Structure formats: C-alpha cells, structure tokens
Amino acid sequence: MNKLNFLKPDKDNLTTYLYSGAFLFLIAILDVFLGSFFEINITSFLPSFISSILPFILGVVGLHLIRIEFSGIHNLDLLNKKINTNNFNAVLTLLIIFIIIKSIPPIMNWFILDANIAGDSKEACTGTGACWTYIKIWLRRFVYGMYPNELQWRINISFFLLIALACVGLIPSEKLKKLLTLYYVIIYPIIAFILIYYLISGGAFGLEWVETGAWGGLSLTFIVSFFCLIFCFPVGMFLALGRRSQLPTVRYISIGFIEFWRGVPLITVLFMSSVMFPMFLPEDFFMDKLVRVIIAISLFEAAYVAEVIRGGLQALPRGQYDAAKSLGMGYWKMHIFVILPQALKLVIPGIANTFLALVKDTPLIFVVGLLELVGMLNLAKTNPKWLGFAMEGYVFAAIIFWIICYAMSKYSYNLELKYKTER
C-alpha cells in the first residue's frame, strides 16, 4: 500500500479515499437530515457552535477526499466535473443540499401533515398548518365567481366544448391541414364568442340571462385571457407592420398608438375603460363592462406584441425582402408567405413572454369590479366567518397561475422546436 496523503488524494489509494470521503459526506448529510426531520442532534455532545458547523466541515472534507481526477470511475468523474470541481464548488453544493433538506419538513408540515381539509367551517381547522377546508368550501366561488350554482353546468359545457374544438388540429389529415390556420385564426374565435355569448351569458333559447358582473373566478380568468390573447395578436401584428410601413400616415399612427399604450399603466387603462369611456358614447349605446375590459387589455397588450413582432421583422435579412420582391410578390403576398412566417417563428419566446404577462395581469380587472380568481380570493378573505386564511388563498392562486403559465411556456417551447429551421 502506498503512503496516504490526505491533503492530496490520488489514484493509488482510490478505494481508501473514496470510502472515507463518501463516509464523511454521508455522515454530514445524515446529521442535517436527522436534525431537520426528527430534531435529533447526533453531535449534541459537542459545543453548540461546533455542532452546528460540523456537517459543513465533514462534507467539505469528504468531497475533498473524493475529488480524484481521472479516477476511471465514470460516475465519480462526472460528479467531480459537475458539482465538485474545487472547494468553493463543494461548499455551494453542500449549501444547496442542506437548504433543501432543511426546508422540506416545514413545507411538508404546512401543506400536508399539519393541514386540515375535513369539516366545513373555520372551527374544523385545528392544526398549525394550512386550512384547506377554506379552499374546499369556497372552491365553487373561486372557479365560477358569483355565477348561480344551478347554472354552472353552462360554464362547464362551454369550456368542455371549447377544449374539444381546440383539439381539431390533432386530427391527422392532409386535407384539413391547409384549413387549420383559417380555423384557428378566424372560425374558432367566432365559435368561442358565440358559445360564451349564448351559453354562459344566456338570454336566448330559454336560457336564463346571467349578467357579466356575476361572472368571476377562474372561469373569468380564462375568458378574459382567452379573448385578449386572440385579439391582441392580430392587432399587434398589424401595428408592427404599420410601424415599418412606407406610408407616413400609417407609420405615424402606428407609432403613436404603440407609444401611447406602452406609456400608460394597465390599471389606468382599465379605469378609463369603465369610467371615462362611457362618457364619450351616445346615451343609448351600451357596451358591457367585460367587453370594454377585454378591448382595453387587448389594445394594451397589442402594443407590446407589436414591438416584439417588430423585433422579429428587423431580424430578417434584407435579402428575403429582395428575393420576394424580385419574384413579383406585392406587399401582402411577400409578408404572408415569406416575411411573417419567418419573423413570427423568431419571436415565439417573446410572444410567449407577453402572453404570460397578460394572463398574470388579468387580476387587475378588479378595479372595474370584475372578480376573477384573485379577486374572489380577496373577497373571500374578508368574509367574517373566514378571516385569517389569506395565506391559503394566495398559495392556492399561486399554484393555479403557475400551472397555467408553466403549461403555456411548455407549449411555446414545443412550438419553437416544431418550427425550428436551419438557416
């Protein structure tokens, strides 16, 4: 056996170093784990200061011992290369592992172990953790707002139909493929509007009228986001083209429009839409609050979409315009077949960004008295019978929003991969 030099581990005594290093490292992890999960301090015989930093010391020494270059063991080399390149890296690695171990128990306790979900009143919540009873009891309101309970099937059916109709694109058929763009850009939004207008709003075909003020909760979040996304995209696209137009009138109107909407906060836009806007309308002209809000948010976001798309247009080489023109294509043909397909592909991440921001901006419609998910939460938390559960509500909303946004971001990433082209 060669002489052991613990300051400079080498390959000659590989197993010795490896086992002693791994042992120290595991002891360190075990110490933190037991302390965190079972509140047992296995080093309690030591002075408290030393006891608290001991896992660090053991961990760093352990990681130092297993840091053997070209050990020949694939996984060890990989580990050393990724997270254990030097002592500083080892400390960071340990720190992250310890933080994760330390933070699991309190989170688990709050979410599950000490939480309550049984019962149907505040008194059922006896634990120190979350009171999911609150979410359970209020779930209907969080999803449907003030929409009458016995009519909620109408929302369910229309959302179900909308999702089903959105899946048309999955049908594999060469013939249908050509019509898909037309379907998604024009037909689908019209169907969606008709469905929502007649089924959710009612007032015809013997369906009871439900005014938009009663709509709310998550379903309203979806409705507002959906229509805003659909409207702001084409408007933004035309604004982007307008801003690059050769015609001065079109260009200056586009610039003025974009800069105006980008320059004002959304919350003022919403106030204006509900307070100022009706003043300019003729007396007998009535436009629903929800419609006004959707138009306002759409125009607001369209300005952002326009600038994102303009970025994509500017990224295209001039040769693409030259080539399209030299083949005799006019402005619209050139843009529809050559420029926009490439530019839009480039700006998928930017558009996704804007759309995510839009979805997360929807709670602001509370300023005009429309209560979507967060609005309903704020309402519920002030209910005298259910005071003190704001935390649960916001965590719930955060999770829901996260799921929506993560799904959107995943989807946009897939689109990016799907339309990736080599230059």
Place this chain on the structure above:
Amino acid sequence: MSEAIIKIKDVNKWFGDFQVLKNINLEVIQKQKIVVCGPSGSGKSTLIRCINRLEEHQEGNIIVDGNELTEDTKDIEKIRAEVGMVFQQFNLFPHLSILDNCTLAPIWVKKMPKKQAEELAMNQLKQVQIQDQANKFPGQLSGGQQQRCAIARALCMQPKIMLFDEPTSALDPEMIKEVLDAMVNLAKQGMTMIVVTHEMGFAKEVADEVIFMDEGMIVEKANTKEFFANPKSDRTKLFLSQIL
C-alpha cells in the same frame, strides 16, 4: 437589329450625398448576354438592382420591356415577375422546401395551378441538376446547390430577362463551377442575361458585351473579344491585369 428590351438613359442615383450611378446609358437587346465587372463599390450591383426597381433611381429613364420604371409604376410587380434575379447570398426562403421555394411565386403571383407549377419547378430543378433535393430545406443544401436552386426559382417565373448579382462570390471555389455551368446552360438556351461577376472565364465564354464600371460610371463597354484583347482605358487595363 431587334428592339432593345432594356433601355437605360442618363440614369443618376444618389445614396444621400454620395452619387452611386453617374450618367449611365445602356441598351440591352433580346437574347444578349452582358457581363458587368468592376471594383467593389463601383455601382454595378446598384445598377442591376435598379433594373427591377429594388433600388430607385432619381434621374433618367429606365424602360424594361416597354414599361418605364417610375414612382407611379402601378404594376411594378408585373415587371418584376418578368425579370428574374439571382443574388449573391442566394436568399432562398429557409422556411420552405426547395420545391416550395420554386412554386411559391408561380402559384401566388402567376395564379398557376399547383400541379402545373410543381411540374414546371421539377423541370427547372432538373435543368440545374438538383431534382433529388426537391423535398429538402435550403439549410440542408450546400452553397452551390442553394445557388442553383435560386436560379431555378427565378426561372420558374419564366422571366424574359435574368439578372445575376455576383452569383458566385459567396461560394467555395469548388462550387463555383457547378453554378457557372448552370448559367452557361441558360445562356445557350437564349436567355437575355445581365451578369455582375468577377469570373472573367465565364465572361469570355458567354458574354456578347462586357461593361467595366468604376466610381459609378461606365468606363468601358465593348464586345467581349475587343474588351479582353484590346482594352481602351488605363483603368480597365489596370483592373484586368489584377484580376486575370
């Protein structure tokens, strides 16, 4: 002598304060092949870009196939459809397959039925010998293949005139020949061609006339043999001595 298909008369053009074209006069008759050469920045590219109005000239007249190019030319697209152009950087549409690159304009500009357009395109791709690549995307092809596709794409519009803007300057040396071969082939079929190039071998083989430009002016214009055997101006002599 037949009527000139392109007439350029006293054309001047400025980029800001800088005059790129000075008093250009040029007539091209049908089936004529003209090679334009000269140092970079001499205005050769600008000149041929003016012929299908990718650039606008400020003074003088350019008449292409009987239509004068002016600001009010309503049907500029129609004129462009009759003038094919091939660029230095190929400028294929990267989001479309080679076949779609070739059929896009015939279908949407000429309103040709899709089947007919595809037949035509395959025919043209065969001429430049890349029919096997029809379903690939431009990014998957070599530079020479891309440029040949660009030639085929322009020919699919069945133009009366073809403009080439340094078609081989962005290519690897070993790919230049395949592109030049395609161009020689085209010339033999009687296409009217204006070619900006530094490939003097091509000029000698194909051109009826060679034009030498410098500083925005046409310095020398002569038939090919004359131009190489017996250049008149010193500037041309200097240029030729450096390039040959």
